[in-house]
Amino acid sequence: MRIENGSGTLDAAGADLDGPRVTLRGRWTADQGPAVERAAADIAAYGRGQPVLVDLSAVLRLDTLGAWVLERTRAEIEGAGSRLAYAGARPEHRILLGEMGLREAEPKAPDTRNPVVRGLDGLGRRVAQGGAEVLAGIAFLGEVVAAAGRVARRPRTFRAAALVNQLEQVAFRGVPIIVLISFLVGGIVAQQGIFQLQRFGAQSFVVNLIGLLILRELGVLLTSIMVAGRSGSAFTAEIGSMRMREEVDALRVMGLDPIEILILPRILALVIGLPILSFLGSLAALAGGGLTAALYGGLTVDGFLARLQAAVSFHHFAVGLIKAPFMALTIGIIATIEGFAVQGSAESLGRHVTASVVKSIFMVIVLDGLFAVFFAAINF
Known part of the structure; x- marks a missing residue:
């Protein structure tokens, strides 16, 4: 970089600049970072209290780091009440400098509403958002049912190999952890029941307790929660990764339906x-x-x-099995919706995987409560 002192020079717009002219030479790139910073400090020093013209005609190469440093220096000079202008910049340099331009965010207007009004407004927005998500889930369920109908009319188009693979991932590989956790939870429930019933000399009734609790409620609920955390999150991560790599769009371009290819085998496996x-x-x-x-x-x-x-009969066992397919459908719909909602960043993927697990567990518990009320109402 060479510094040329002069006065009465013209910037690119033709305005008079009574100040020094700074000619930049060489490479203003990331590998020249220390030299670029030193040169930018010299430009800032020349621009204190007077306008400065930066001549870019001799710059061999300019990358994003060099453009950002120049724009940062320009912002510092203009913040001190002076001015910096460019001259001799090639078109690609002007585009890069324009993209690197520092823009101050507009200050957010303070919210002067009553705190109660703000709270109610936030609550209303969350309720509206939840309602929109429920409607989106129903619409997505309709697409899945329509895709299932198309596959039923054309069975040869169904990917049986994908279903078998997903069954292996969901069911076969999930058996050890689910059996282990269920065994431990059953033992804990029985232990606590015995300790409490011993006070009344009725420890034998612990069999009734664990039999009804596990067959009607705890067995399917605990399994659904573990499946939501294990398989539901995997579904969201897999589909989200395909979205990030634009593989879902590639399927559509090839004339294939992503619902039939990606969603149906996973939901059926669940x-x-x-x-x-x-x-x-x-x-x-x-x-x-x-x-x-x-x-x-x-x-x-x-x-x-x-x-x-x-203590138990077949209908107690049937209650748990009746709930399972509905909980599986709920987990599958939520997991795949969140997977399709992933944008092009790892942060978005992590956020939607977390949302998938949280929403699935919440909806599984809500669904279990609704079934409990329904079966109690029909005395089943």
Whole structure:
């Protein structure tokens, strides 16, 4: 860089600049970072209290770092009440400088509303957003049903291999963790029940407690929560990654329906796999409860099984299995919607994976409560 002192020079717009003319030479690129910073400091020093013209005609190369440093220097000089102008810039340099231009964000107007009004406004916006998400979920469910109808009319188009692969990922590979967690939870519930019922000499009734609780509520609920955290998050991450790499758009360009290709096999795998996992989880929880009852309650295995058979019937078992497909459908719809909502950044992917798990668990619990009220109303 060479500094030329002069006066009465003209900037690109033709306005008189009574100040020094600074000629930049060489490469203003990232690999010359320290030299670029020193040169920018010299320009800022020349521009204190007087306008300065920066001549870019001798610059061999300018990248984003060099343009940003120049625009930062211009902002500093103009902030001090002076002026900096460019001359001799090639068109690509002017475009880059324009893109790197520092713009101050407009100050946000203070909210002078009453705090109660602000709170109600925020609550209303969240309720409206929740309603919009529910409507979007219903619309997406309609698309899935329509795609299922098209596949039913043309069975050869269904990707059976994808369904088998998803069943392996959802059901087969999920068995160990679900059986282990269910076994431990069943043991914990039985232990706490025994400790409380021992006060009344009724520890044998712990079999009724764990039998009804696990078969009707806890088995399917616990399994659904674990599936939402394990498989639901995986669905969102997989589809979100495909969105980021524009693979979903590529499917549409090739004339393929992403709902049929990506969504149907995953949702069907959940609908088939979750009842199986719930059944296995319930058995594991009952086994954990029986072992705990034998260790802490003095019940024999034969006594536990006999009392369990007397306490529960098939319709208690059916209640849990009836819930499972609906919970699986809910998890699948939420997970795939969040996957399709991913934008082109890792931050967006992480945000939607988190939202998928939280919304799925919330809706599973709400759905379980609705089923509990319904079955109580029909005395089932």
